[in-house]
Amino acid sequence: MDKTRMTKQRKTIINILKDTDTHPTAEWIYDQVKKEIPKISLGTVYRNLNLLAEKDQITVINYANEQSHYDGNTKNHYHFKCKNCKRIYDLDLDLFSKDLNKIANQNTNFKVSDHRLEFYGLCPICK
């Protein structure tokens, strides 16, 4: 059973997130919640965001707390990250590369020039 409690802090954070499509930062959410709960702390916002992400009720875009990784290979290629050992592998599927941009351009009104595609799962060693 789930021992989590629905505090007014948590409820407010969830509502704010469900009501926007601006993909906000913790700081922005914090500012919004403060309008309703002036004494809320930023730590509480982070704790709740992490909890919600763990329960897959929200998604984290660009997890900022990892180290940066660098790639000396500038040829266009994709990456695969093993969920188990965290290793990053190169993937040779540039077949789509141009197609993906084209499809995105044709189906939206953005001027798409680039994309980043990353796969996740288990590598040969871990599976």
Added chain:
Amino acid sequence: MDKTRMTKQRKTIINILKDTDTHPTAEWIYDQVKKEIPKISLGTVYRNLNLLAEKDQITVINYANEQSHYDGNTKNHYHFKCKNCKRIYDLDLDLFSKDLNKIANQNTNFKVSDHRLEFYGLCPICK
């Protein structure tokens, strides 16, 4: 003209990056360079990595230095980031979603269960 100088620190960092496909962190690179240049500082490694990335000689995988962004929409969807205004938009192209995993599975020996795809370019407001 390019006023950058080819120091032995810079040269060593480039060589190390070109010689590996492990997508290392700054710290790992630092440890490698130290074997040749024991007095090199971590700051120098970072300065060079940033410089090389700016000149597109290397790629940064997951820029750790940005803030995290959160998405309350758990429906499978892609994102578009405007290079100019930095706004993040939703994109409705889940058409491929399953296909991309399938293709990756068929063409590699990884067990692919997931992926993240992000497009870049100019949004309607900025273009």
Added chain:
DNA sequence: CTATTTGCAAACGCTTTGCCTGATT
């Protein structure tokens, strides 16, 4: 009641930066 959550503030970890010295062109 009592275990979970909060507020607060301090700590953390990665990255950046200021200052001065050293090296490259």
Added chain:
DNA sequence: AATCAGGCAAAGCGTTTGCAAATAG
């Protein structure tokens, strides 16, 4: 010789955490 780059250490910044007080169930 002039200016770019490096070393060192401190600062920056987003995020996490320890602790005591508050509160949901």
